[in-house]
Amino acid sequence: MLVLNNIEVVFDNVILVLKGISIEAKEGAITTILGANGAGKTTTLKGISGLLRPERGDVTRGSIEYNGERIDQLSAHETVKKGIVQVFEGRQVFEHLTAEENLIAGGHIVSTARMKENLEKVYEYFPRVYERREVQAGYLSGGEQQMLAIGRALMSDPKLVLFDEPSLGLAPMIIEEIFGIIKRLNKEENLTVLLVEQNATLALNIAEYGYVMENGSIVLEGSAEALRENADIKEFYLGISSGEKKSFRDVKHYRRRKRWLG
Amino acid sequence: MEWQFLFELSVNGLLTGMMYALIAVGFVLIYKSTDAINFAQGEFVMIAAIVVAGMATNYGFPLIAAIAVGLVFMIVFNLALERFVLRPMIGRPIVAIIMATIGLALVLQGAGPLVFGAGTKPLDIGVPDEPLIIGPLFMTPIDVVGAAISIAFLAVFGWFFMKSRKGVAMRAVADSHMTSIAMGINVERYFALAWILAGVVALLGGLVWGSAIGVDTQMAALGLKVFPVVILGGLDSIIGVVIGGLIIGLVEALAAGYVDPFVGGGTKDFTPYVLMILVLMFRPYGMFGKPIIERI
Ligand SMILES: Nc1ncnc2c1ncn2[C@@H]1O[C@H](COP(=O)(O)OP(=O)(O)OP(=O)(O)O)[C@@H](O)[C@H]1O
Ligand SMILES: [Mg+2]
Numbered sequence: 001m002l003v004l005n006n007i008e009v010v011f012d013n014v015i016l017v018l019k020g021i022s023i024e025a026k027e028g029a030i031t032t033i034l035g036a037n038g039a040g041k042t043t044t045l046k047g048i049s050g051l052l053r054p055e056r057g058d059v060t061r062g063s064i065e066y067n068g069e070r071i072d073q074l075s076a077h078e079t080v081k082k083g084i085v086q087v088f089e090g091r092q093v094f095e096h097l098t099a100e101e102n103l104i105a106g107g108h109i110v111s112t113a114r115m116k117e118n119l120e121k122v123y124e125y126f127p128r129v130y131e132r133r134e135v136q137a138g139y140l141s142g143g144e145q146q147m148l149a150i151g152r153a154l155m156s157d158p159k160l161v162l163f164d165e166p167s168l169g170l171a172p173m174i175i176e177e178i179f180g181i182i183k184r185l186n187k188e189e190n191l192t193v194l195l196v197e198q199n200a201t202l203a204l205n206i207a208e209y210g211y212v213m214e215n216g217s218i219v220l221e222g223s224a225e226a227l228r229e230n231a232d233i234k235e236f237y238l239g240i241s242s243g244e245k246k247s248f249r250d251v252k253h254y255r256r257r258k259r260w261l262g
Numbered sequence: 263m264e265w266q267f268l269f270e271l272s273v274n275g276l277l278t279g280m281m282y283a284l285i286a287v288g289f290v291l292i293y294k295s296t297d298a299i300n301f302a303q304g305e306f307v308m309i310a311a312i313v314v315a316g317m318a319t320n321y322g323f324p325l326i327a328a329i330a331v332g333l334v335f336m337i338v339f340n341l342a343l344e345r346f347v348l349r350p351m352i353g354r355p356i357v358a359i360i361m362a363t364i365g366l367a368l369v370l371q372g373a374g375p376l377v378f379g380a381g382t383k384p385l386d387i388g389v390p391d392e393p394l395i396i397g398p399l400f401m402t403p404i405d406v407v408g409a410a411i412s413i414a415f416l417a418v419f420g421w422f423f424m425k426s427r428k429g430v431a432m433r434a435v436a437d438s439h440m441t442s443i444a445m446g447i448n449v450e451r452y453f454a455l456a457w458i459l460a461g462v463v464a465l466l467g468g469l470v471w472g473s474a475i476g477v478d479t480q481m482a483a484l485g486l487k488v489f490p491v492v493i494l495g496g497l498d499s500i501i502g503v504v505i506g507g508l509i510i511g512l513v514e515a516l517a518a519g520y521v522d523p524f525v526g527g528g529t530k531d532f533t534p535y536v537l538m539i540l541v542l543m544f545r546p547y548g549m550f551g552k553p554i555i556e557r558i
Contacts, residue, residue: 051444080446088444094437097430104427105434109446112427156446 001027001192002048002084002160007062007072009040009047011055017043019216020062023194025160030186030193032203032224034233035213041196042089044213045162048194049086050076066160081109083159089168089196091145095138099129099148102137106152115155122151125181143174150181160192161185167199175199179206204228266398271519272512273399279511280409281470285484286491286503287416288463293497294436295456297356298348301363304485305370306461308477310336311468315385315477316378325387329469336461344457349450371479380479385472408470415466419459420500432456490538510534 002025009018018040025031035041046052047059053075064072071079094102103122107115123130126147132140137148146166153161163182167175183206185191197203204210204224212220212233220230227233289303300306313335317328343366351359387407394401423429435442435452442449468477471484487510495506518530 049444051440054440054443076443077446077448080444085446086444088441092438092441094434094441096437097433101430101433104430105442105447106445108427108431108434115427152445 001025001067002194003065004044004048005063005065007047007064008060009043009052009057010060011052011057013058017057017216018047021213021216021218022062023211023218025192025194026209027192028186028190029209030182030195030207032195032197032207032210033213034197034200034203034210034227036198038215039213040216041213042164043216045086045164045194045196047072048079049084049162050074050079051086077109080156080158083157084162085153085156085158085160086162087149087153087164087166089164091142091149093137093140093145093148093152095136097137098134099137099140099144100133102148102152103129103133103155106155109156114157118155118157122154125154125185126151143170143178146170146174146178147181150178154185154189158191160194163193163195165196165198167197167202175202182206200227200233204233267519270399271515274401274405275512275515276508277401277405277409277511278515279508280412280504281405281467281474281507282484282487282491282510283504283507284408284412284415284463284470285467286488286495286507287419287500288460288467289485289488289492290495290497290500290503291456291460291463293492295432296348296453297436298359299356299363299497300460301360301485302367302370303460303464303488304482305367305374306336306340306464307467307471307484308479308481309339309370309374309468310461310465311385311472311477311481312374312378312383314465314468315383315472318385319383320378329465332465332468333462336465337458340457340461341454344454348457349453367482367485371482375479382476382478382480385469385477387469387473389473402474404470404474408474411466411470415463416500416504419463423500428455487534490534493538494541510537513537 004021004023006020006022007018008016008020010016021040021044023031023033023044033041033044043052043057046055046057048064048071050071052058059072063070066082066084071082071084074082094105097105100119103119104115107118110118123133128144129148129151132144137145140148150163150166166178166182170178179202182193182195186193195203195207204227207224210222210224210227211218212227220227220232222230285303285307288306289300292298292300292303310332314328314332317323317331318325323331347362347366348359351362389404389407391403394403394406423432431442431447432452432455434445435447435449439449467484468481471481475481491506491510492503493506494509495502495504513533514530517533521529
C-alpha cells in the first residue's frame with residue numbers, strides 16, 4: 001500500500017537527516033519503526049504525510065508511493081484527501097477547542113453527514129472522549145488527549161494512519177488500552193497502520209513487521225517475531241541483557257560495528 | 263437630576279463602546295487566526311471610509327454603489343496584502359510582521375488623501391442628525407445605528423466563529439497551524455478568509471464612524487483607541503472585545519462628564535490608556551483573555 005523507496009530528506013537545503021530509507025507498509029497490516037531519539041522516525045512520517053515543507057524540509061531523492069501513485073511532492077492537505085493521516089508525537093490537540101470541536105476539525109475534509117457518522121463511531125471507540133466532549137482539550141488528561149488525537153485522525157476516513165510514539169509519557173495501563181484500540185481499529189476497520197515507537201515490546205506485540213532505524217538509516221528489519229528474538233533488540237530495546245553491563249552507547253556502537261559495519 | 267445625567271452619560275458611553283468593539287473585532291480576528299498584530303486596522307477603517315465617501319462626493323456615486331465599491335476594494339486590497347506581503351513572512355519573527363503593518367499604516371495615511379483629496383468629507387448613510395429623545399434621554403441617532411450594526415455583525419460573526427464548521431476550522435488554525443495542516447485544513451485559505459473578514463468589518467466601522475465624525479485621516483486614530491479595548495478584553499476573545507469596548511466607552515463618557523469640567527477637558531482622551539496600563543500590570547492576559555494552557 002505504501003512504499004518508501006530509498007528516500008533522502010534534507011532540511012534547509014543542507015542538513016541531511018534521512019539517508020536512503022526503504023520501508024513498506026502492507027495493506028491491512030501494522031508495521032512498526034523502532035529507533036532511539038533523533039533517529040529520524042518523525043521525519044520519515046512527516047515525509048509521508050507531506051508535512052516537511054512547512055519546516056523547510058524536502059524529499060530530495062527516492063520516491064514515496066501510495067497505491068502505486070507518487071505522493072512525495074504532495075502537501076499535507078492533499079495526502080489527507082488520499083486517506084493518509086498522521087497522529088503527532090506528544091498528541092497536539094487543539095488546546096482551546098473543546099474535545100468535540102477537535103473531532104469536528106479532524107473531519108474537515110468530509111461532508112457534514114459523514115462527519116456526524118464518524119463522530120458517533122469515534123465516540124464508540126472512545127467513550128471517555130464522549131464524556132469529556134464539552135471540555136477544552138487543553139484540560140484533558142494525557143491519556144484522554146491521546147485518545148482524542150487518535151479519534152480526530154479517524155474523522156477524515158483514513159485508510160493509513162501514521163502513529164508517532166502514542167505511548168509517549170503515558171501510564172502503563174493507558175498505554176495498554178491505547179494499543180488495544182489501535183489493534184482493534186486495524187482489525188475491525190481494516191486500517192493500515194505505520195507505528196513509530198521507542199517502546200519495542202509493545203510495538204512488536206501488535207505489529208506484523210518492523211524496522212529499526214538509527215541515524216537516518218534502516219539498520220535492521222524483519223517480522224515482528226524475528227525482531228523479538230533478535231539479540232540486539234532484546235538488549236537495547238527490551239532491556240534484557242545477555243552479559244556484563246555496558247553503557248547504552250558503548251554497547252550500541254560496539255554491536256553495530258560488529259554486526260553491520262564489519 | 264444627578265442620576266439622570268449619569269444615566270445619559272452611561273447610555274451614550276455604552277453606544278460608543280459598541281462602536282469601538284466593531285473596530286476592535288477586526289483586530290482580534292487577525293490576531294486569533296494568524297498571530298499577527300495588525301497595527302493598520304485603524305487605517306483600514308479610514309481607507310474604507312475614504313473610498314466610500316470619495317466615490318460618493320467626488321464621483322457622485324449613489325450610496326449603495328459607493329459602499330459596493332468600498333467593499334470590493336477592501337476585499338481585493340486585503341487579499342492582495344495577505345497573499346503578497348504577509349504570507350511570504352510566515353515563519354519570520356513576529357516583529358517583522360508588526361513592522362510591516364506599521365509601514366502599511368503610514369503608507370495608507372499618505373495614499374488615501376492623495377487619491378481622494380485631503381479635506382474632511384461628509385459621509386451620509388441616511389441617519390438623521392436630530393437627537394433621539396426618549397423620555398429624559400438624549401441620544402445621537404448615528405450612535406444608536408452604529409451600536410446596532412455592531413451588535414448585528416458580532417452576533418452573525420459570533421455564530422459563524424463558534425458554531426459553524428468553517429468557524430471551528432478557523433479556530434483550529436488559530437490554535438495550531440501545523441496540526442491544522444495535518445487535518446487537511448488549507449491554512450492559507452483561512453488566513454485569506456480572516457483578512458477578508460477584517461476588511462469587511464473595517465468597512466462597517468468606516469461607515470458608522472465616518473458618519474459620526476466625518477471622513478479624513480484623523481479616523482486612523484481609532485486604531486489606537488482599539489488597544490485599550492483589546493487589552494482590556496484580551497487579544498483573543500470576542501466576548502471580551504465587546505466588554506472591553508463597553509468599558510472604554512463608559513469610562514470615556516464618565517471622564518468627559520464628571521472630570522473634564524473641573525480640569526478644563528481632555529481627560530476623556532487618555533483615561534482609556536491609564537486603564538490599559540493598569541490592566542497590563544495586574545492581568546497580563548487582559549480581563550477576559552484565556553491564559554495559555556500549560557500542562558505537562
Ligand atoms: N526542521 C528541522 N530542521 C533541521 N533538522 C531537523 C528538523 N527536524 C528534525 N531535524 C533533525 O533530524 C533528526 C531526526 O529527527 P526526528 O524528529 O525525525 O527524530 P525521531 O526519531 O523522531 O526522534 P524522537 O524519538 O526524539 O522523536 C534530528 O537530528 C533532528 O535534529
Ligand atoms: Mg520523533
